[in-house]
Amino acid sequence: MNIDVLFDPKSVAVIGASRDPSKIGHVLLRNFIEGGFRGEVYPINPKTDEILGLKCYLSVKNVKEEVDLAVIAIPAKLVPEALRECGEKGVKGAIVISGGFSEVGNVELENELKEVCLKYDIACLGPNCMGVINPLTRVDSVFIPTYKMGRPKLGGVSFISQSGAIGGAVLDLMARQGFGMAKFVSYGNGAVIDETDLLKYMADDERTRTIVLYIEGVRRGREFFETLKGVTKRKPVVVLKGGKTAGGAVATKSHTGSLAGNAEVYEAVFKQCRATEARSLDEVFSFSKLFESQPFCSGERVGIVTNGGGLAVIAADSVEENGLKLAELSPESVERIRERVPAYVNVKNPLDLSGDAGAERFEVAINAMLEDENVDSIVVGVLFQTESIDSRVVSMIVGASNLKRKPIVVVCPGGEYAEVHSRILENCGVPTYTSSSSAVRALRKLVDYSKFVDKSRELKSS
Amino acid sequence: MKYTDAVALVKRYGVEFLEGVVTRSVEEAVKVAEYPVAVKVISEEITHKTDRGCVKLNIKDEECLRGSYEEVVRNAGGARVEGVLVQKMAKPGVELIVGGRRDEQFGPVVLFGLGGVFVEVFKDFSLRVCPIERNDAVEMMQEVKAYPILAGARGKRYDVEAVADLLQKVSKLLYENEQIMEMDLNPVIVYERGYCAVDVRVMP
Numbered sequence: 001m002n003i004d005v006l007f008d009p010k011s012v013a014v015i016g017a018s019r020d021p022s023k024i025g026h027v028l029l030r031n032f033i034e035g036g037f038r039g040e041v042y043p044i045n046p047k048t049d050e051i052l053g054l055k056c057y058l059s060v061k062n063v064k065e066e067v068d069l070a071v072i073a074i075p076a077k078l079v080p081e082a083l084r085e086c087g088e089k090g091v092k093g094a095i096v097i098s099g100g101f102s103e104v105g106n107v108e109l110e111n112e113l114k115e116v117c118l119k120y121d122i123a124c125l126g127p128n129c130m131g132v133i134n135p136l137t138r139v140d141s142v143f144i145p146t147y148k149m150g151r152p153k154l155g156g157v158s159f160i161s162q163s164g165a166i167g168g169a170v171l172d173l174m175a176r177q178g179f180g181m182a183k184f185v186s187y188g189n190g191a192v193i194d195e196t197d198l199l200k201y202m203a204d205d206e207r208t209r210t211i212v213l214y215i216e217g218v219r220r221g222r223e224f225f226e227t228l229k230g231v232t233k234r235k236p237v238v239v240l241k242g243g244k245t246a247g248g249a250v251a252t253k254s255h256t257g258s259l260a261g262n263a264e265v266y267e268a269v270f271k272q273c274r275a276t277e278a279r280s281l282d283e284v285f286s287f288s289k290l291f292e293s294q295p296f297c298s299g300e301r302v303g304i305v306t307n308g309g310g311l312a313v314i315a316a317d318s319v320e321e322n323g324l325k326l327a328e329l330s331p332e333s334v335e336r337i338r339e340r341v342p343a344y345v346n347v348k349n350p351l352d353l354s355g356d357a358g359a360e361r362f363e364v365a366i367n368a369m370l371e372d373e374n375v376d377s378i379v380v381g382v383l384f385q386t387e388s389i390d391s392r393v394v395s396m397i398v399g400a401s402n403l404k405r406k407p408i409v410v411v412c413p414g415g416e417y418a419e420v421h422s423r424i425l426e427n428c429g430v431p432t433y434t435s436s437s438s439a440v441r442a443l444r445k446l447v448d449y450s451k452f453v454d455k456s457r458e459l460k461s462s
Numbered sequence: 463m464k465y466t467d468a469v470a471l472v473k474r475y476g477v478e479f480l481e482g483v484v485t486r487s488v489e490e491a492v493k494v495a496e497y498p499v500a501v502k503v504i505s506e507e508i509t510h511k512t513d514r515g516c517v518k519l520n521i522k523d524e525e526c527l528r529g530s531y532e533e534v535v536r537n538a539g540g541a542r543v544e545g546v547l548v549q550k551m552a553k554p555g556v557e558l559i560v561g562g563r564r565d566e567q568f569g570p571v572v573l574f575g576l577g578g579v580f581v582e583v584f585k586d587f588s589l590r591v592c593p594i595e596r597n598d599a600v601e602m603m604q605e606v607k608a609y610p611i612l613a614g615a616r617g618k619r620y621d622v623e624a625v626a627d628l629l630q631k632v633s634k635l636l637y638e639n640e641q642i643m644e645m646d647l648n649p650v651i652v653y654e655r656g657y658c659a660v661d662v663r664v665m666p
Contacts, residue, residue: 259581
């Protein structure tokens with residue numbers, strides 16, 4: 001099965017393309033035309049001749065040229081026949097947007113769809129899904145107009161989502177936060193291609209550096225387990241499991257049975273496979289942006305630098321709470337910093353540069369910590385509210401982060417002004433957080449994963 | 463699964479199990495007892511033996527044995543009974559629970575926890591999908607909050623190496639015996655050197 005064709009087709013047929021702007025079939029077609037997709041697009045609709053200036057075809061079989069991918073948005077009962085026609089035409093991939101299959105109890109229809117796809121070897125996504133976004137090739141089968149939902153820029157995070165709704169919300173947030181995305185895929189019922197297939201695909205995908213997975217359940221537990229275990233050796237996987245409390249308790253007779261419910265087993269699977277489990281969408285972002293933008297780091301010694309005394313204290317608490325350590329600055333860095341900051345700044349870690357600090361003081365401190373062998377990672381707490389802080393501190397931090405020597409995270413709580421600057425930082429690849437607890441928790445996850453990577457490298461080389 | 467079969471199964475996988483004899487009469491019990499002993503009603507129908515008064519511990523002489531035997535049988539009520547286990551009292555140590563379950567999606571999983579309140583009240587346990595490797599077993603122990611108790615927080619350091627072995631053995635057993643849906647080794651008592659499993663339940 002050629003999953004690649006879903007992300008990089010040379011030509012696309014939109015089956016169920018519509019002239020009515022309120023219809024999914026219209027939005028789909030419009031997104032392909034206006035989204036910058038460079039391949040050929042063929043609208044398929046037996047009832048009309050032309051949509052959005054493109055010639056419309058009766059059936060995919062009437063298209064003379066080759067069709068790589070079919071995006072299907074027609075009533076469920078018509079889908080198997082449409083897929084059969086695709087198969088006869090030689091279409092290699094299909095994205096079935098239509099719902100009305102196993103999710104509403106229509107298992108037979110879904111089985112029929114599956115049979116057709118297997119017979120013609122069609123790589124089929126869905127049914128009941130949003131499909132694919134590839135910012136590189138501009139394939140975009142997500143049927144939400146761009147004015148309602150932004151599309152992320154090109155980057156290294158790939159997102160595999162069972163749910164379309166969660167997927168949509170995540171895309172919109174990613175776009176707003178300036179997150180770079182490699183590929184997005186919502187696979188819905190996963191009749192033909194499921195989470196395990198997609199995990200394998202993303203592991204091999206060169207553009208994907210970090211994988212984010214949203215699942216509510218898996219189909220092939222054992223294969224999923226083995227696959228995930230293998231994938232994390234190559235790339236970090238951040239996973240959010242929905243529906244942990246649902247599903248009703250299974251009747252059990254033993255102690256173990258009553259303790260080890262479904263949610264606990266999933267947690268164990270993620271731990272054992274070294275996937276990073278997020279407990280909320282917030283954590284999905286908070287973890288994946290750090291994995292994506294900062295260098296791996298197995299060291300636990302954190303340096304804290306801020307222009308707010310309170311922030312320094314809270315950040316130090318977060319470090320303790322998350323089982324990391326406060327770095328002890330080397331005498332050289334203490335000396336180095338002391339020379340260039342006012343005498344009333346107490347040079348130690350956490351380092352409170354005092355409320356009148358500007359970008360210069362931050363620069364001195366961050367550079368010293370980057371050089372200091374006793375410091376593994378740096379938490380920069382910026383209170384944008386103070387008199388002497390302005391946009392210069394942003395360029396300074398971006399410069400330091402671009403060196404990629406040590407992970408740098410920024411904590412900048414605040415309103416509009418702080419937010420504007422945090423967005424610039426994010427756009428430049430510096431992860432920002434509104435609280436030190438979320439920043440340090442993310443850092444903890446990075447350290448855990450980095451330790452695992454180091455360990456597996458050691459094993460490999462020995 | 464019958465108690466005696468369950469014991470035979472775990473022993474086949476090298477689990478250290480505290481010896482005992484399933485007796486059919488009080489006279490038989492008196493004959494085999496090496497005091498101090500415990501008596502326990504063995505029945506597939508009774509899940510929580512202790513709660514039902516079907517266990518008596520630390521029996522020191524024949525008179526006490528006769529009384530206890532009668533009492534635990536009476537407390538079993540009408541339950542179908544395999545027999546009454548007469549078991550030497552285990553030496554005191556730290557109580558653990560090691561168990562397993564077959565998950566619909568992921569197959570067999572193995573569980574580890576410290577017995578008593580740790581598992582029951584604090585839900586302090588860890589799980590892994592079978593089969594597990596050595597480092598999985600070690601991590602399973604380190605993951606529970608009560609781990610410092612084993613590692614020497616209260617003066618004694620318990621045999622975590624032996625427990626890691628045990629976890630791997632149970633994992634292997636679960637992995638190789640697909641008919642097992644659930645099992646408990648509860649309690650397992652760990653010492654500064656070695657451990658012994660005191661009770662077992664296996665549900666096909």
